[in-house]
Amino acid sequence: MKNQVFLVGYMCSGKTTLGRALAATFGCAFVDLDDAVEARAGCSISELFATRGEAFFRRLEQETLNELSSGEPSVVATGGGTPCRPGAMEAMKRRGTVVWLEPKRERLLERLLLPEQKAKRPLLAARGDDEIVALVDVALAEREPYYRLADLRFDSTELETEADIAITASVLHDLLIAEWR
Numbered sequence: 001m002k003n004q005v006f007l008v009g010y011m012c013s014g015k016t017t018l019g020r021a022l023a024a025t026f027g028c029a030f031v032d033l034d035d036a037v038e039a040r041a042g043c044s045i046s047e048l049f050a051t052r053g054e055a056f057f058r059r060l061e062q063e064t065l066n067e068l069s070s071g072e073p074s075v076v077a078t079g080g081g082t083p084c085r086p087g088a089m090e091a092m093k094r095r096g097t098v099v100w101l102e103p104k105r106e107r108l109l110e111r112l113l114l115p116e117q118k119a120k121r122p123l124l125a126a127r128g129d130d131e132i133v134a135l136v137d138v139a140l141a142e143r144e145p146y147y148r149l150a151d152l153r154f155d156s157t158e159l160e161t162e163a164d165i166a167i168t169a170s171v172l173h174d175l176l177i178a179e180w181r
Contacts, residue, residue, distance in 0.1 A: 005097050005098075007075065008082065012117060014168075016077045017165060019032070022169045029072070029073070033061065033065060037064050061082060076092075083147060089149045093149075097152065097179065100147045102153060102155060108136070
């Protein structure tokens with residue numbers, strides 16, 4: 001495995017789900033950046049947003065990413081906005097391979113509109129379904145130029161079952177191996 005693999009993409013694009021499975025195929029560590037930020041802060045991301053604001057969260061996220069980007073072989077699932085921070089994409093690309101996970105829009109919206117997803121995501125929690133759809137369209141348009149800087153673009157539409165996840169992880173594993181040759 002070539003250093004680190006950084007998975008980028010919008011909320012519910014499959015970064016954590018696919019990241020865990022991909023790390024298993026490589027036999028390396030998996031790191032969820034959101035979990036690492038929560039551990040560092042000693043509270044949930046929702047609490048961070050509520051008590052310290054998004055700007056504080058983004059700064060802490062960048063610091064944590066810099067610490068995690070040690071070069072040790074690992075798969076890192078970033079936050080949806082992580083690559084949009086100044087210098088973040090360039091730093092990830094220096095340390096490994098960046099993969100943009102991009103499910104079909106309909107599947108992304110299905111995932112985002114699940115009650116359990118809305119409840120755990122501060123940007124969605126207080127919004128209705130129509131507001132979320134509008135928010136997603138605006139956010140994707142704003143973030144796409146950053147996501148496009150990734151080394152690879154990968155369809156993460158099929159992650160709904162264990163079999164889907166295993167197949168998709170295997171396909172991405174093989175794609176990365178081919179990329180590194």
